[in-house]
Amino acid sequence: MNQEVNEYLNGLKKWQDELTKLREIILDCGLKEDFKWMHPCYTSNGKNIVLIHEFKDYCAILFHKGVLLKDSENILIQQAENTQSARQIRFTDTPEITEQKLIIKQYIEEAIAIEKLGLKVKKKKTSDFEMPKELEQKFTENPKFEKAFKSLTEGRQIGYLLYFNKPKQSKTKILRIEKNTQRIMDGYGLNDCVCGLSKRKPNCDGSHKQLEEAE
The missing domain is CATH 3.90.1150.200 (Aspartate Aminotransferase, domain 1)
Known part of the structure; x- marks a missing residue:
């Protein structure tokens, strides 16, 4: 074992x-x-x-x-x-x-x-998911943000697209994009740990548990 x-x-x-x-x-x-x-x-x-x-x-x-x-x-x-x-x-x-x-x-x-048998999972690509017009507008306003978004792994990009597309109202989509802009600029996915302790950034290595234990 x-x-x-x-x-x-x-x-x-x-x-x-x-x-x-x-x-x-x-x-x-x-x-x-x-x-x-x-x-x-x-x-x-x-x-x-x-x-x-x-x-x-x-x-x-x-x-x-x-x-x-x-x-x-x-x-x-x-x-x-x-x-x-x-x-x-x-x-x-x-x-x-x-x-x-x-x-x-x-x-x-x-x-x-x-x-x-060597069977593979046919995964969807980022291009298979709808790009909200609010995000496209943000890319136009801030090319560095677009570059940061497209530098994320495909899975992280898809996670954000699903999250940004979920609300029906445009203003809610905009709020979600604005709230996560810096997170994306820093190279983090929607569910990545940002405690600052991980040695495997942007992935979480469980280091945040130290904070939980100290509370």
Whole structure:
């Protein structure tokens, strides 16, 4: 077992039992245990298959190519609106995980098979999403802002486009764009951590938890 995963699980104040149970089930499927993105990650022949992580109201097993699974039980969840490939199965207690043990294994085995076949997720590009006219106007007014936006990764650009397009009223779209202008200029995505402690900027490495513990 991976020592970093041991330390991660031992340090949890919540969901420790649940994630330990998920770990047991996953390892029983023959996957190799690693620690990536500050969470336990499980691979097959070097390819990411699943990851386990915790949130305030639930814990989950995340399938990196979950969108390709058949989802015969209709239990996969898209974590965020702009998440194209990954899908979660969420849990709120250990008995729920134990009850679904065989289903979890079935999904993992299917995910392994998908990776062995070399199947790829066809992802949408930024150009596939509507560019709000309010954002285009901002680009015209500030070419540096446009350059900063287009320097973001495709996923971050898509996240912003979805967020900016959500309101029906133009004035609300403008407010959202203005509120996030500096964030974009600094190279951050909509959901990136900006605590200033991360050593993997603009990505979050979990350093913000130091602030939470100090409170």
